Amino acid sequence: MPANPFTPTFGIVPAYMAGREDVIGELLRALDNGVGDPNLVTIVSGARGTGKTALLSYVADEAAARGWIAVNVSALPGMLDEIIQQTKKRAEHLVEPSGTARISSIRFGNIAEVKLQEAESEAATWRIRMEDLLDELAETSTGLLITIDEVREDLDEMIQVASAMQHFLREHRNIALLMAGLPTHVSALLQNKSVSFLRRANYHDLGTVEDFEVAQAMTKTIEGAGRSIGDEALEKAVASINGFPYMLQLVGYRAWEASPESLCLSVADIDVGVSHARIDMRRKIFDTTFKELSKGDVRFLAAMLEDEGASELADIARRMGKKSNYASEYKRRLIEQGVIADRGQGRLRIEIPLFKDYLKERLGHDMPKGRGC
Numbered sequence: 001m002p003a004n005p006f007t008p009t010f011g012i013v014p015a016y017m018a019g020r021e022d023v024i025g026e027l028l029r030a031l032d033n034g035v036g037d038p039n040l041v042t043i044v045s046g047a048r049g050t051g052k053t054a055l056l057s058y059v060a061d062e063a064a065a066r067g068w069i070a071v072n073v074s075a076l077p078g079m080l081d082e083i084i085q086q087t088k089k090r091a092e093h094l095v096e097p098s099g100t101a102r103i104s105s106i107r108f109g110n111i112a113e114v115k116l117q118e119a120e121s122e123a124a125t126w127r128i129r130m131e132d133l134l135d136e137l138a139e140t141s142t143g144l145l146i147t148i149d150e151v152r153e154d155l156d157e158m159i160q161v162a163s164a165m166q167h168f169l170r171e172h173r174n175i176a177l178l179m180a181g182l183p184t185h186v187s188a189l190l191q192n193k194s195v196s197f198l199r200r201a202n203y204h205d206l207g208t209v210e211d212f213e214v215a216q217a218m219t220k221t222i223e224g225a226g227r228s229i230g231d232e233a234l235e236k237a238v239a240s241i242n243g244f245p246y247m248l249q250l251v252g253y254r255a256w257e258a259s260p261e262s263l264c265l266s267v268a269d270i271d272v273g274v275s276h277a278r279i280d281m282r283r284k285i286f287d288t289t290f291k292e293l294s295k296g297d298v299r300f301l302a303a304m305l306e307d308e309g310a311s312e313l314a315d316i317a318r319r320m321g322k323k324s325n326y327a328s329e330y331k332r333r334l335i336e337q338g339v340i341a342d343r344g345q346g347r348l349r350i351e352i353p354l355f356k357d358y359l360k361e362r363l364g365h366d367m368p369k370g371r372g373c
């Protein structure tokens with residue numbers, strides 16, 4: 001019985017990446033071009049489960065395969081030290097161990113001179129310690145990629161890395177920085193005045209992926225692991241996934257488990273898979289997202305539910321019983337959280353697939369009431 005190839009676990013690089021070719025292509029070309037490429041500093045944002053961590057890991061693996069040293073951290077206290085430690089560990093074969101004196105040059109003449117370098121000063125700033133490491137990496141023309149996941153604007157160390165990066169780039173050092181986070185944190189970070197240079201960084205918003213990309217990834221994942229899927233079953237799976245990477249893994253994983261002994265995934269397997277996957281989505285994505293919403297956010301979303309397609313801000317405000325400028329504050333908040341998106345000409349849509357159905361179910365009985373008609 002072939003092993004289940006789907007990976008419905010956060011942070012795991014999937015067997016096949018659905019879509020994301022543009023952002024991955026840009027990043028890998030930047031690594032190949034090296035110093036001076038504008039995409040060497042890239043920020044990606046996306047709602048939960050859109051594949052930010054998987055993307056960082058994928059690019060880090062590719063960078064390592066190209067000879068870069070890749071270090072991966074999350075924006076948490078201690079991050080600066082973690083970057084130094086990981087760099088040293090991964091570059092053990094290139095960088096001298098710190099804290100010990102080492103021979104840096106030997107000159108022969110009448111007198112042989114052995115110059116001993118001083119042990120690394122503990123008091124050195126992070127930037128200086130990094131410069132020393134980057135100098136050593138430069139001797140073997142090795143680049144350093146730092147990936148920072150779950151970026152936060154309120155972490156001092158985050159600001160320190162970003163501002164040091166600006167200097168490293170100015171000094172033409174072979175370094176790249178790839179950051180990812182939820183839209184609210186990314187946009188707050190970009191508003192921070194001390195790192196305004198990040199506003200000029202390459203930016204990608206990881207939304208959903210296209211249906212044909214979902215179909216391709218599903219087929220390749222299933223066939224790569226020794227089973228197959230018929231057209232009707234595939235169509236059903238794709239329609240239930242709505243372009244959401246985490247849902248792709250959930251549906252695939254659950255459908256695979258439905259009758260693991262048969263060679264072909266059937267329509268019935270997909271039906272079972274989808275109904276289990278919806279429960280998983282509810283627990284792992286929707287409940288968490290809902291808990292993070294303020295009362296005002298919920299009122300705003302509730303006012304969107306009666307529209308079949310996109311909603312107009314004026315209608316939402318009227319249903320909330322508020323003025324448009326009051327409602328637009330919540331519109332801004334929800335866009336930043338990646339929950340809604342502006343589809344142009346003020347038409348707003350709930351962006352996280354299936355979240356609208358979840359909200360209808362959850363708010364169905366006690367929908368916050370406005371004074372609208």
Ligand SMILES: Nc1ncnc2c1ncn2[C@@H]1O[C@H](COP(=O)(O)OP(=O)(O)OP(=O)(O)O)[C@@H](O)[C@H]1O
Pocket residue numbers: 007008009010011012013014016017018019020046047048049050051052053054055182217245246247248249
């Ligand atoms: N492009 C993709 N194609 C197929 N599956 C993917 C893709 N990207 C991520 N996944 C899968 O989706 C799930 C969620 O991915 P990931 O943990 O990277 O999301 P995230 O955006 O970091 O979520 P969070 O904000 O909660 O940290 C994982 O199971 C991962 O294997």
Ligand SMILES: [Mg+2]
Pocket residue numbers: 010011052053054149
């Ligand atoms: Mg993540």
